[in-house]
Every structure is written in structure tokens, then in C-alpha cells.
Amino acid sequence: MSAAAVDVAGAAVPVIQTRGLGKVYAEGTPAEVVALRDVDMRIGAGELVSIMGPSGSGKSTLMNLIGCLDTPSSGQYLCDGVDIATLDAEQRAQLRLERIGFVFQGFNLLGRMSALENVAMPMGYAGIPRPQRLQRAREALAAVGLVERADHRPSELSGGQQQRVAIARALVNRPSILLADEPTGALDSRTGEEILALFKRLQDEGQTVVLITHDPGVAAHCDRVLEMHDGRLHEQPRRPEGSA
Template sequence: MTAPLPLISLRSVCRTYRTDGVAVAAVRNVSFDIGQGEILAVMGPSGSGKSTLMNMIGLLDLPSEGAIYLEGANVAALSEDRRSVLRARSIGFVFQSYNLLARHNAIENVALPLVYCGVGRKERMERAERSLEAVGMLHRAHHFPRQLSGGEQQRVAIARALIASPLIVLADEPTGALDSRTGAEILALFAALNQTGQTIVMITHDPSIATQCRRTIRLHDGELVSDETQVPLLPKRSMAS
């Protein structure tokens, strides 16, 4: 029987930037696969290349060398418009600073990605309600970001990331702006989402987050220095807890 294709494959990926005429290698010769249903951490200190790597996995940037495959398709071979459509439909993003639009309430923020997928307003609102309900925030659907706590804003941001049923959710330091208790609740939410089959990659410098994933990829000076699996320490909780 043929083994299923990895969801995402990186093959000898390099990313080099030029600053004042000097070439700076942010990522160097990195190769690994991400399978469907995985929850993993990409870990490293500031300047290790993890954010650059996230941008490439999220189709926001292309490698200078090497290749990235999404379900077997080389993303560099696609047009910019096709990559934009694929990103909108396949990648959900969660950021440390939430990135919610201040003039839109929670349900409008959550529904926004579906605008770029060509989904009509009625269906957008229905799907946004379901997404908010999945993260325990339906009761706050018509509140604006300024009326929500940090943890509530991050739950809304997670609902927004899930709205298009993405292949993968990329979370960049998702607990960095939260206190430890709220951060633990958000991590428990990610674990619960993963139990439903959602693939999740968390970008972090925090070892405590890495220990709560099943796999940890460590970068240093742009190079992959380890790829380890472990038993996650996070207890199982419901998504709406």
C-alpha cells in the first residue's frame, strides 16, 4: 500500500535576504515533513529563522533554494494569484497580537477570511457562528475587540483561523501576550482542536509550549538542529472550556 503524502514537505529549503548588499541566510538547508493531524512546535531563540520558516510554510514567502510541497504540489510553481487563493483556503493564522480589526465585532472578524473565498454573507455569518461556538465565544459574537479580554480576543482569532476549514493552522507565539493561566487555556484549546484532526504548528521560543506538543523541531542560526517526538504534557479539555 502506498503511504499517504505528507501534508507539507520542505526539501533543502533556504531563504536568503539581502541587506545593504550583504546576503543574510535566515534559513539554511531545512528539510522535514508535516503529516495530517500533527501538532508540533517550531522552537528557537530570536533570530533562529523560525518566523521566516513560518512565512514559507504559510505561503507568505518563497524559498530562495529548495522546494515546499503542499499535498504534493510545489507551491513555487504556482502563480502568485493561485498561491493567494490556496493560502486563504488552506492556511489559518493565529498571531501573538491577535490582529483583530477594531471597528468590527467578533463575528465580523471571524467571517472576514470567507470574503476572500467568495462566500456569500449569509453563509459567512452562519459559518462564523459555528466557528465561534467551537471555541466557546458565541455569547460574545457582537462584542468589539476592545470589549474582550486578551484570552477572549485570542479565542476569536482562533475561530477566524478555523473559519475556512484550513488544512493547517499556524500559531505564532499564540500565548505570548497572555498571563500563564489564560495561556494554558489557549493551549488546551489547541490540544482539543488537534484531537478533532486539525493540523497545528506553533512557532515559539517557550520550552513549556514545546513540551505540550507531540513533536518539536528546533532551529538555531537558520539550521534544523533537532526533530524530536514526545508525549505531550497537556491534559485533554473540551474546546469550549
């Protein structure tokens, strides 16, 4: 997990910063859809933040932009202080590989591969030698409490165990940002609580975690809640210290 960057004045640079971010699909046509409107956001290193909203609110669009899976129509996005607009497609892909870990609701594990192989897979794209990939994959599985299941395939794991493998895979390249899209949506309530506790532990270890959710119960586990409505972002008041 990377250390926080600092600017020339010595102040911490936000891991995620957007200024007037907007996204329009089919712009200038009768099918035009304004998905994001003038979004300003700052997320610092080591924060646990939720972006909450109903379907169609713009939260998935925002996740795609901060995950460098899409580019904005207007405004600015800085990831670890890097202006994404200055990067070409190959550079954005490299930044995504090195600095952003994704956890998907459907796990997206390959059934023919073991848990260890699934976790090691992203490092193959980074050109890391196989022995080092396997060692780091075991360390990532150990970090989520699943190293004893390293040789099991996804079909041999419970839903919660599969989600832990997916989290280990997201962490294996030691990203500065961990983006989790509805990370408990496919899990029962008890297993979901275990996964949320794991995110909290990762935060305590210095990881920046952003949860995309429609569930207020999930958002309640986070330090800050950013709400999306009709493409606009609104921040809920911070919880008082020591509150549940």
C-alpha cells in the first residue's frame, strides 16, 4: 500500500480529487443523458468512504471515472495528484493497474483457477516473475485470512470466501485506492458484516477504501458518506467521534 504523496508545501495530496467533474452520454443527440453534474470530491489516504445512492443516481458512473475505466466530459480528476487528462489510454491503463484495486459484486473469479492463481493473475499483466507472483498472492490471501484455501477453486469456496479472494486479488498490486462495488450485495447479512469488518481492518492498516452502495447499513460502517442524487454529490455530516 503506497504512502501518501505530498505537494510542494508539504501538505498531503488527496488520493482522489475531482473538480467540477461531469459526464454526459450521447452528448448533443436526442438520447443525451447527463450522468454526473459538477462533482467536487476529496478523499484522503487511509479514509473509508461510501458513495451511496439509488440506481440511476450516478454512483456507478462516478466509480468508473475514479477507477479510470472512463473519462469525464468536463472537469478534472486527479488520482494521487496525477491529472488523468494528461495521460493517454496506455498510461491510464498502467495507472489503473498500479494504483487502483477493484472488488466487484459478482466476484469475477475464474472458475478453472485456484484461489492462489486468481489472486496472482493481475501481477502477470505487470510482468512480475511467477515465483514472486505466487509469494505475493499467498501474502495477500493471508491478509484476508484465507491462505489455507489457496489451492481451492471458486466452486469449492463459500460466497464470503470468494469475496475475500476477490479482495486479496484487488490488493495484490498494493494499490493506493481500493474500490468496492456493492461488496456485500451477493452475501448474507452475517458474511456481509465480516467483509465490512475486513475493510475496516484494511483501513486501520492505512488502505484507502471507497465503497459503492445503495445500502444505508453498509454506508453506516464508513467514516464519511457521499450521497449521489441525479448526478450530484452531497456529503452527509460526519459521525460524532465514538458513535456507533
